[in-house]
Amino acid sequence: MGNFTTVNNDGAHNLWEQLYFKGIPHPEGMVGVVLGIESTAHTLSFGMVDMNGKTSPSYSNLFRPEEGGIHPREAADHHCLMASDLLRKATSSEMFLDNKIEAIAFSQGPGLGPCLRIGASIARTLSEVWKVPLIGVNHCIAHIEIGKNQTGCKDPVLLYVSGGNTQVIASSRNKYRVMGETLDIGIGNMLDKFARTQGIPFPGGPEIEILAKKYELNKDINENFINLPYGVQGMDMGFSGMLTAAERRIDAGDSLESVCWSLQEHAFASCIEVAERAMAHTGKNELLLGGGVACNTRIREMAKIMCEERGATAYWPEKQFCIDNGTMIAELGRLLHNVGYNTKLSDSAINPMLRTDHTEIIWD
Numbered sequence: 001m002g003n004f005t006t007v008n009n010d011g012a013h014n015l016w017e018q019l020y021f022k023g024i025p026h027p028e029g030m031v032g033v034v035l036g037i038e039s040t041a042h043t044l045s046f047g048m049v050d051m052n053g054k055t056s057p058s059y060s061n062l063f064r065p066e067e068g069g070i071h072p073r074e075a076a077d078h079h080c081l082m083a084s085d086l087l088r089k090a091t092s093s094e095m096f097l098d099n100k101i102e103a104i105a106f107s108q109g110p111g112l113g114p115c116l117r118i119g120a121s122i123a124r125t126l127s128e129v130w131k132v133p134l135i136g137v138n139h140c141i142a143h144i145e146i147g148k149n150q151t152g153c154k155d156p157v158l159l160y161v162s163g164g165n166t167q168v169i170a171s172s173r174n175k176y177r178v179m180g181e182t183l184d185i186g187i188g189n190m191l192d193k194f195a196r197t198q199g200i201p202f203p204g205g206p207e208i209e210i211l212a213k214k215y216e217l218n219k220d221i222n223e224n225f226i227n228l229p230y231g232v233q234g235m236d237m238g239f240s241g242m243l244t245a246a247e248r249r250i251d252a253g254d255s256l257e258s259v260c261w262s263l264q265e266h267a268f269a270s271c272i273e274v275a276e277r278a279m280a281h282t283g284k285n286e287l288l289l290g291g292g293v294a295c296n297t298r299i300r301e302m303a304k305i306m307c308e309e310r311g312a313t314a315y316w317p318e319k320q321f322c323i324d325n326g327t328m329i330a331e332l333g334r335l336l337h338n339v340g341y342n343t344k345l346s347d348s349a350i351n352p353m354l355r356t357d358h359t360e361i362i363w364d
């Protein structure tokens with residue numbers, strides 16, 4: 001039971017009691033399944049992938065703060081409270097009941113320490129109780145691998161646009177290399193922060209998309225669109241300048257719809273520009289979108305237009321696999337399990353600062 005002491009609040013203790021003392025069935029079906037646990041930030045999620053690569057939906061719950069941003073400790077408490085209910089749902093599903101558990105995968109990093117610790121603790125517990133290997137995975141790379149699983153693309157440039165991360169990634173010599181990234185805040189974080197100043201609760205991205213669409217439908221083509229600072233520097237991006245400028249435009253009396261539209265156009269164009277340059281540099285002809293902001297229809301449209309113009313193809317998984325989800329963790333866990341990789345208990349500490357290019361690709 002010692003490995004569970006990394007979490008020291010009541011929620012985790014109750015969870016341990018539920019898992020260990022009451023027990024959860026460990027069925028012995030024909031096909032092996034990897035269970036994945038995602039807990040890097042706002043979402044706790046369980047999902048499964050069978051050894052043939054067939055995915056289950058994820059069982060997820062999103063932490064929505066009543067006010068302000070995401071406090072890591074509060075999000076971790078949310079994950080503790082939600083864990084047994086979500087796990088019960090996942091372990092009542094057809095895929096779980098019809099198959100046998102091969103391994104438990106969890107997000108080892110990057111992410112918020114207190115949140116990561118909850119997922120890691122649940123994973124260690126299940127791996128002990130079910131006597132199956134434990135596999136710590138890199139969350140950013142899981143976004144790539146679930147995208148490849150779902151869309152069939154082979155060797156893409158990934159535009160990873162989420163709450164905390166904004167990176168343009170491409171594989172080269174056994175690692176996923178970061179070709180460019182945000183120099184300040186993540187693109188989703190920028191959208192959420194702007195939304196919060198306008199009284200729109202977390203997550204603000206989807207509401208900004210609705211407001212931008214309203215403006216798009218009604219805009220006058222002769223109108224002067226709002227210019228915001230465009231934050232591309234070489235292969236890197238920046239979003240905090242455009243956030244401040246957008247807030248100022250609201251203070252100056254511009255409509256919320258028009259500012260949301262401009263914010264999307266500037267932010268998405270900067271990501272697509274860097275992604276295009278990465279494709280040109282690497283010679284790759286597939287672009288894969290991943291991360292929660294990849295749910296947005298406008299960034300998808302921009303990706304498609306850019307790719308068509310250069311004879312390439314843009315891909316994105318369905319929304320449930322763009323946002324953080326346990327199934328993507330299970331998918332990377334499956335690939336690692338296939339090559340015999342697992343994580344010893346003594347190596348299972350979380351790594352909040354884990355980089356995309358720290359992980360060697362040993363599964364392709």
Ligand code: AMP
Nearest residue numbers: 162163188203205206291292293296324
């Ligand atoms: P993730 O961290 O990958 O789970 O993504 C969460 C982020 O995606 C949050 O910042 C959301 O505001 C953002 N997001 C989700 N849906 C949309 C959307 N339709 N348009 C823009 N951003 C979105």
Ligand code: MG
Nearest residue numbers: 162291323324
């Ligand atoms: Mg993510």
